[in-house]
Amino acid sequence: MSQALPAAGRAGARRILPALALVLVAMLVLSLVLGAVAVPPDRVLAALMGQGTGRDAVVVLQLRLPRAIMGGATGAALAVAGATLQGLFRNPLADPGLIGVSSGAALAAAVTIVLGGHLTALLPWLQTAWLLPVAAFAGGLVATRVVGAVATRDGVTSAPGMLLAGIAVNAIAMALVGLLVWMSDDRQLRDFTFWTLGSLAGADWPRTALALPLLLVPMLLLPRLALPLNAMMLGEREAGHLGVAVQRIKRQAVVLSALAVGAAVAATGLIGFVGLVVPHLVRLVAGPDQRLVIPGSALLGASLLMGADALARTLAAPAELPVGLLTSAIGGPFFLWLLTRRAR
């Protein structure tokens, strides 16, 4: 991490991190100012300084601020995990779903939504409101563990093996989700459908405080893998010759990514696009150096989800749109625009 960046980077590459940091600040301001309740910017500021009146204070401090923080942390975690896994698998189509974490979490969420009534009848001390995120987090990690175990022979994890095992685990999880959907009633089916579209509506301070460490720890540790991941772009054997502890790096990358994505999915449901495309957006501008791609993805992922949530809260006010729709609706055209620019 201590090496200076190569001087002959792509044009603009070195300025991307400060630029993205500015965008993040702008999105934070936007998500504190925009909302269904009209609060003028000066009163938003007063509320942030602790001088807001009753409702301003509730709206800004209890509703918008935790959502902005949760949205930012979730977006960053998803994007960083996506960048890491794309680097690890040397596959531009890798997204966090490939290591089973999303489908494992989805299966656990479906179990909780459809069978949660039976569970809480047996074990009354279970709190349904907390059961879903905890189960989703655990389900994501278990699925990733299975994928990792299947792909590991004699202490060596094969990256293509993980991709294939991931496909199999995803198929099994989705079959079980289908079974649960078949068993579900109308309401449970709607609940599950909305969960798969993602929402930050449940982000209050207690839930944000619970999710934040799980999102932040992998996000702070993954950039340390940037240099070894750069070396592994040459191929795993070549990276080994360069002195990279390939197996250890692979293991850390997968575990930390699964933690980050598991926590993100638990906190917000399934949010598409961020993990797959945000790293590409950064790479299109900054080039393939993971030392720029990983932190850049964190900043852009956070900005995208914060901005998308600000729109999700306001476009259909007083109703809310699922934020997963907006990440794709905003990010998709922007990605196309960048692609056409590069093609010229």
Added chain:
Amino acid sequence: MRLTTGLALLLWAAAASPAAAATVAEGAAVAPGGRILSLGAAVTEIVFALDSGDRLVGADSSSIYPPDADRLPKVGYVRALGAEGLLSLSPDLVLATEEAGPPAAIEALAAAGVPVARVGEGTSVAAALARISAVGAAIGKDVPATTLRAGIERDLATLAAAMAAAAPARPRVMFVLSAGRGGPMVAGTGTAADSMITLAGGANAIDGYAGYKPLAPEAAATAEPEVILTTTQALESLGGADALLDRPEIAATPAGRARRLLAFDAAYLLGFGPRMAQAATDLARALHPGLALPDLASAPGAP
């Protein structure tokens, strides 16, 4: 740098979105208990039946009856609400079914000092009557609520007495909620349709499972329904009565051969709201065409 230009454009588009204009001015001074936000179709219909529909400032997306309810500002799906959207309507009271959520959104209302009254959502007569009392108490309409309850109880007693006197055969009724690629979704036990069929002097042809399930052709043949019951909404989406009766699972049943199909408005038939006695009587008349059932004294009117 063109990236920052693009992102600035994105930011501008976000800031200039019509959402800023869609917000509601706050601070309208209304006496406590004045402005009501209703979360749940069952609750909304009761508020209207208690002549308080003009106090509603918003409702969830399922609140579409009576027609005035459909014109209220809508806060979205009752299980995926946003706290700020609810607050933007400046309610003095929120009436919510127990299913309304997520919990964080409902908790935030309390934090903002808005009282929330939770109301049960059961689809039985007892639950429906309790719901009317609860809504009446929350909006200061106890007496009209008691009157409304008494009328429904009297009408249901009239219906039950007429059925007991005539003691007709109970036709086997199969309720079809919808019919997609996976076969018709059919009501088992513990559903609103099951309760309604029983009230109307029919027997649910399906008693092997609870809730709604896609019907297998063999199961349809075993159930031997004499009448197919469905909603007008389901028939519309299917493209008419023939489309349902001609389905292989249905065509082979006694009901399919006799082409005996009944359809009612979904909220009317299954809502267990203020019109439930009327709906049960309508269904009873349709199930027992030879039977003379007395007119209801207090029916708030069919759809």
